[in-house]
Amino acid sequence: MGRVPAAIREYWIRGGSSSRAPARIRRRLAEMPGVSGVWTDGSVLRVRGSVPFDMLERIAHDSGCAIEPRPLRPYSAPATTAAVRLVGVAAAVLLVVDALAQSFEGGTAWRLLSLALALAATLCLARAWRRDRRPYPFAGLNALVALALVGSWVHAGFAAVVPERLPLDGEVGYLAFPLFTLAVYVGGLLWVEAGELLPAGPGGGADDGPARRSVYELANRVALVMAIATLALIAIMVAVWLVADEFGLAVLAGCTLAVLAGLPALPLGVALTARFGLGRLAEHGAMARTEGALPTLAGLRAVVFDKSGTLTTGDPEVVAVEPVEGVAIRDLFRWAAAAEAAAAPGAVTRAARERGIPVHPPAAFRRLPGGGVSVEPADGRRVTIGPDAALVEAGIDNPLSPRGAELKAEGSTPLFVAVDGVLAGAIALSDPLRPEAADVVERVRALDLEVVLLTGDDALAARAVADRLGIALVRAGAEGGAKVDELRALREEYGPVAMVGNGVDDADALARADVGIAVFGADPEAARRASVTLARDSLHAVADALVLARFSLRNLLVGSGMAATYCLALAPVAAGLSQPLFGWLLTPMAMLVLMLLSMATVAVNAARLCFQEVGSAPPPGKRGL
Structure with missing residues (x-):
């Protein structure tokens, strides 16, 4: 079994006793378990992870830096966030209002009050969405939520104006359920955005590459199919009951089918899967910039x-030295190190110093075509160093060219050294795997x-x-x-x-x-x-991210199937087919139990991601949406 990821927090580290402080802190953090992200944002070193604050504080203070906890990617839509909470409260209030209306046999005023509250909460959320300039969400899920809202409003209108035309058990309102779905849907979008994501910097890869999918795309397709199927079923059942001269059952069947299809299990499952999936990516050292990475x-x-x-x-080392006859290895290193030190000290310079060979900066330096350089060390000689192509461009004969091809075939990079236009030897570098x-x-x-x-x-x-x-x-x-x-x-x-x-x-x-x-x-x-x-300083994070993404997709498929199955199983009852036979209707109380049960089911399914082992699990075969 796996473990539930610890809470991820973010810290900002500023200042430092020297310019090398951030690099020193990075090295220490790389060795610390629980660190899920380290990156530079201007003059701030940002750290994410499930690491105790006192440990990070000690590391920062050792380098003369200040550290402060910061909120973890706060919600970027304050008005919409407040409106989502308002819609959730309105849904809970409507449940109470409908229950009281049934208990005390409330009349038209109660029904109209409930309808006005539902309309006001919906319009408030729509206005907040536009005020925060949020992008237009997903068509299929929008259609499903809109269908449920309209169905509940139509039923409330009939219950307020002509309650006697409805079946006795069908007079109680369903206004609360689409509001719950609306709150879960929009709140889930914001909640996923506030997950384990890197900040979207200007010009980031998420904007430059090909169009990337959203984690909501699969659920959007399922929702679109459900919306179309529900509309078709509503049309059929309304026609059937009207032909049977059952006007009340026709209205009730159409409205309850619409509300049933729009229960919040589907958007809840997507949000939980996305958030848990991103959290597992971060736990394994892969920080995504958008939820579409999954x-x-x-x-x-x-x-x-x-x-x-x-x-x-990325740290090459000298693996072979091939001086021509009459050239000492020490001289070959001295000339090559002088040329390399002028460009960027690296493996040759390091190898020369390890052998006790002094390295002096050259008096002159210039780059040559073909990737070579030419320098004049302190002894006044002209040294050319580079690959075979550079020597060809410089017109220098290279008798070691066949040996250079052999070194390349072995995975090494040969650098040829010529002094005063004559080849002195070759030094082979290899970057270890x-x-x-x-x-x-x-x-x-x-x-x-x-x-x-x-x-x-x-x-x-x-x-x-x-x-x-x-x-x-x-x-x-x-x-x-x-x-x-x-x-x-x-x-x-x-x-x-x-x-x-x-x-x-x-x-x-x-x-x-x-x-x-x-x-x-x-x-x-x-x-x-x-x-x-x-x-995480390991390529295993790449493979882990690929495996976790597939697990997340499979989890999303299962969760969407569960949500659709609940609707399919109760559709005959919602359509009123059981009423003539058994006297059953999908009452608001039954709808409430169904809503809670379906939400609990998809939540448990999504939580399985937290316990999914990556290294020992067989790789899932499902790819794509």
């Missing part, structure tokens, strides 16, 4: 991985997804890495905008694709993919434009 992740057909810094550690990379690729493939390696590196080096990980499809030599073109081609061939990357050169691809996943420690621009950001 169905989009579940509907993927291919997952595209960047190589450097994603499948690899992440220890979990092979397991993650296997887990993704077990979900029946195509795995693709997309990189700007040389084809031989990319193929070597792909073979070690069991990846069949490789797209190499793709840099900048070429990655977006490759993603477009993969989408046309396979369907929806996810892009997993980390660098600034991956930012456009992350934004244009159906789901862009920025790994832990990714470049800020890449993280800003991705629709999912990993707050």
Whole structure:
């Protein structure tokens, strides 16, 4: 069995005794269990997780920073939030009013008062929705709620004006039930928005990529079918009872069928599944920017991985040194380290210092075509370093070119060093694979997804890495905008694709993919434009997110089926078919019991997500909506 996720809280960390304080805090938080998200927002380091405040406070104060608890993504529609509460209260009041009207045999005034209260609450919510400039919600669910509202209003009007035309047990009002549905539906939309989501920054991936699904899309389809079926059934039953000269049963059947179809179980199940699903994603280190990440992740057909810094550690190391005859390894390191130190100190500089070789900045530095650089160290010699293409551009003969091809085939990147126009040797760099990379690729493939390696590196080096990980499809030599073109081609061939990357050169691809996943420690621009950001330094978070999204979708299917089954089972009673035989009608008390029972059923079903094990569970096979 799993466990219920602990409460997620958010904290803001500001200031610091040095410019390195945020990086130092990030490193400490990366080792702390319970942290579900860390990102930079201007001068503020924002932290989310189920971590005790005193532990975070100690880490912040050690770096000279201040920390303060913050509300977790507060509701973005204050007027609508207040109106939802008002509608809920109005529904509860109407239940009491209807009960009193029945007990004391209330007349027309009671009925008209109830109808006015229901109309006022509905109009108040509609006005608040427009005032908060909320987007137009989902047509199918809207139709179902509207059908229930109209049905309850029509019944209330007949009960107030001509109560004698209705069956005796059909005079009590049903006004409260559509209001409960309306409150659950709209409140659920706001509640999901306030869940475990990253803040939607300007220009984020959620706005730049292809149109993404909403978690409400499946429920919207079910609701649309239910609305159409209910309208057809209402028309049939009204016609049947009118032909049988049962005007009261015709009105009652039409109204109760409409109210029955609009019970709140369906929107409640969607909201709970979305909120619990997003919470489980956050618990496993995947922070989504929109609730649409769940169905989009579940509907993927291919997952595209960047190589450097994603499948690899992003920290290259020297794996081979090939000096030409007559050149000392120490001199080769000294020249190469001087050139690298001028551009960006890295693996060669680090290896030289480990060997006790002094590294001095060069007197001159310039970049060359083909990805090479040319420098003039303190000894006055001209050093050129770069791949084979750079030496070709510089007109330098390279007798080690065949050896360079062998190193590429082994997965290494050879850098050739020439001094005064003559080749001095080669140094091979290799970026180690992440220890979990092979397991993650296997887990993704077990979900029946195509795995693709997309990189700007040389084809031989990319193929070597792909073979070690069991990846069949490789797209190499793709840099900048070429990655977006490759993603477009993969989408046309396979369907929806996810892009997993980390660098600034991956930012456009992350934004244009159906789901862009920025790994832990990714470049800020890449993280800003991705629709999912990993707050856990492990690629297993990618596989976990895919599995959880499918579990969420399956849970949503079951919950929607449960809600529809309740309506289908009671439809004959609501249609009045049982009244001539047994004298049964779907009274408000029976409707109340049904509403509570259906809501409890979908709530228990949605709560199963909190206990779903990810690592040991067999991967669900259902994909997409």
